[in-house]
Amino acid sequence: MAERILPPLRLLTVFEAVLRTGSVQKAANQLNVTQPAVSQALRSLEDFVGLKLLDRTSRPATLTEAGRILQAGVSEGLGRIAEAVAQIRALQNGIESSVTIACTVGTATYWLMPRLADFYNAHPDIAVNVMTTIGGPEILSGADLLIRYGRGEWTDGEVVKLFDEKVVPVCSPKLAAQLEGEGGLQAATLLHVRSDDRSWLTWKDYLDLNGLPENRVLGRYFTNYVQATQAALSGQGVMLGWESNTGDLVREGRLVAIGGAPLRPKEAFYLVIPERREAKPARHVLIEWIIGQTRASGEPTTSPPA
Known part of the structure; x- marks a missing residue:
């Protein structure tokens, strides 16, 4: 494969700005440089490709055949770069604004999922991923939070009591x-x-x-x-x-x-918060919301962790 020889990206962005704004002066203002600097960049780009890109005998200057060819390539190339950067930023935002919580199938189906509609109404920018398990969830790869049933004696994360069971x-x-x-x-x-x-x-x-x-x-x-x-x-x-x-x-x-007195097990439901090196604001928002759900129903809780 032949080696690709490309002009400096700075020259291409100046060329694209001139075409998009319609004048050297407007491009200079947008790029926050002087008008002579823009003109010099255009001449350097023409020297690099070996042909004139602008016909300066007309007012305003028009594209030559070489200029039109380069315009098509630059527009497509810079457009694809901008799109790629936008996708990368969206990916990063998605990572930062998503929280994964693990719990049993029953807890997810009958307690968590019906309440998530209210969470999304209050926090539409946060995505909650629910991982379900047959038995009590262990620390899973990718899980930010866990809802467990037991006596709260776990040592693999911070434990916050949510509510008792009957x-x-x-x-x-x-x-x-x-x-x-x-x-x-x-x-x-x-x-x-x-x-x-x-x-x-x-x-x-x-x-x-x-x-x-x-x-x-x-x-x-x-x-x-x-x-x-x-x-x-x-x-x-x-x-x-x-x-x-x-x-x-x-x-x-x-x-x-129906029936008589309820069974009141010694076990209760707890929120387990594994240690994480990085701060994740969305996780803290979900923690406070889950604890708030139990407070609203009058169930005992402790204060949310910092």
């Missing part, structure tokens, strides 16, 4: 009305979620707490909480509703809480 039986309003005349929970199909998590509360825990006998109706089993929630919404049975996941559905009237 668990109550919930079902569709239609099923609740039906069960009221059929003996309540003892006549209900119970929806179970299988989990290897030792902190996971089961129907046995709830029935034992309220002194109720084991339900004799055949139950239905699910491998994740989202499936069980959809089954409850469609009237297939009664599930143990965790406030973090079904609380909004109860407040909206799509599910109804």
Whole structure:
């Protein structure tokens, strides 16, 4: 491949400015240089290419054939450079104004995502990327924040308590009305979620707490909480509703809480903030907003970290 021989970029920008503004004087004003400096740059560019670029015998000066050829190349080249710089700046802005938060599928589906609409209304310039996990999220590559359920004893980041949890039986309003005349929970199909998590509360825990006998109706089993929630919404049975996941559905009237005293686990929800070398203003904005969501509902929190 032949070596490319290009004139200094400064000469090309002067040439482009003269063409864009329509005169040497206007180009000089825009470039913040003197008019003779612009004229000298044009002559240097003509010396470099070996042909006249401007026909100075006419007023105003017009492009020669060589000038028109160079004009096409310069316009396209500088335009592509400007576009590339704009894309790079947008990329940088995107990095600085995006935050990635990790949480379980259930927490993302029923607690975080419904609230993000309000966040975007208040902060349209910040993008929130949600990473979901089956179990409790660990420190993931690229995660700026994590929402975890547990006792807050983690040491891999700053820990801020968000809210306590409670668990109550919930079902569709239609099923609740039906069960009221059929003996309540003892006549209900119970929806179970299988989990290897030792902190996971089961129907046995709830029935034992309220002194109720084991339900004799055949139950239905699910491998994740989202499936069980959809089954409850469609009237297939009664599930143990965790406030973090079904609380909004109860407040909206799509599910109804039934039964006796709620289970109140020792675990709670926490925001875990991994250490980061670089300051990220968007991350702090999201931290304050998440904590504000729990304050608005009257749940206990600590002050947001600096």
